[in-house]
Amino acid sequence: MREVLYGLSSAGIAMSLLVIILLTVEAGFRAGRRQHGGVEDSVKDQTKAVDASILGLLSLLLGFTFTMALQHFDARHHAMVKEANAIGTAHVRAALLPAPHDQNAAQLLRNYVDQRVLAGEVDLAQSHPFAQLAEKTSGLQRELWSEATAAARKDPGPVTTGLFAQAVNDLMDAQVERDAALERHVPEYILVLLMVVAIAGSLITGYSSGLAGRQRPTWAFGGLSIVIALVVFMIADLDRPRRGLIHVGQVELLQLKAGMEHGPTQ
Secondary structure, eight states, X not given: OOOTGGGSOHHHHHHHHHHHHHHHXXXXXXXXXXXXXXXXXXXXXXXXXXHXXXXXXXXXXXXXXXXXXXXXXXXXXXXXXXXXXXXHHHHHHGGGSOTTHHHXXXXXXXXXXXXXXXXXXXXXXXXXXXXXXXXXHHHHHHHHHHHHHHHHXXXXXXXXXXXXXXHHXXXXXXXXXXXXXXXXXXXXXXXXXXXXXXXXXHHHHHHHHHHTTOOOOHHHHHHHHHHHHHHHHHHHHHXXXXXXXXXXXXXXXXXXXXXXXXXXXX
16 A cells, blocks of 8 residues: 555645644744743743753654665665666676577567666656556566576576576566665655654744743744755655656666667676
8 A cells, every 4th residue: 555645745745844834833932922921930941941852853853764765765776776787787698698599688688678767767656657567577577588598498508598597587686676675765654753743843842932922033933944844855855766856867777778779788
C-alpha cells in the first residue's frame, strides 16, 4: 500500500506545513496574551524551558531526517552507476560470444539500456507505467540469459561464454539493487512525527511569547516558520528521486547508451 504523503508533492507538503505553523504560532500567541496578567513568573519560566526543549527536539529530528534522506539519495546514485557499469561490462563481453549470439546479445543490451533509462524517468507514485517497464526489463533479462545458455552449448569455455554469463548475472543483480534503492525512502511516520513536533513547537513558542507580554515578533515567527518549511521541503524533495527539483541524474547510463550505438564500450 502506497503511503499517503509519498504521493504528494514536496512543495505542497512544505507550503501546507508553513501555513499550519503560522496559524498555530498566532493562536498560541493570542492564548498567551489572554493569560499574561494572571500567570506567575515561575510558570512563564517553565513555559520557556518547555519551548526550548521542543525546539531542540525539532532540531534533532530535522537533522536526523535530512541525513536519512540524503543517504538514500546517494545510495540511488551509486546504484545507478553500478548498473551502468554492469550493463557496459556485459556489452563488452558480448563480443566474446560465437556468432550469431554476439550480435543478438549486443542488440538486446541496447534495448535493455533504453528500458533502464526509461525506468529512471518514471514517477514511482505511478505504479502502472513502472510495472510495465519492470515486465519489459524482466523479459529482456530472460532473452539475454537464453542467449548466454545457447552460446554456452556451442562454446562452453569459461573465458568466452562464461564471462558473459557472469556479466548477465551481475546485470540482473544491479537492476534489483537499483530498483530497491529507488523504492527506499524516509518512512511516513517519521515525517508525520517531524511535522507534529514542528506544529507543537510553534504553538508553545507563540504561547511563551504571548505569556511574556511582549509584542508579536512577526519577523522572528515568520523567519522560523519559513526555515522549518524549507528544511522539510528539502527532505521531501530528496526523498522523491523522480519528482520535484532534485533528481537522481542518469548521466552514466546516457553516456553508455550513446557509446553502445557506436560499438562495444564500457
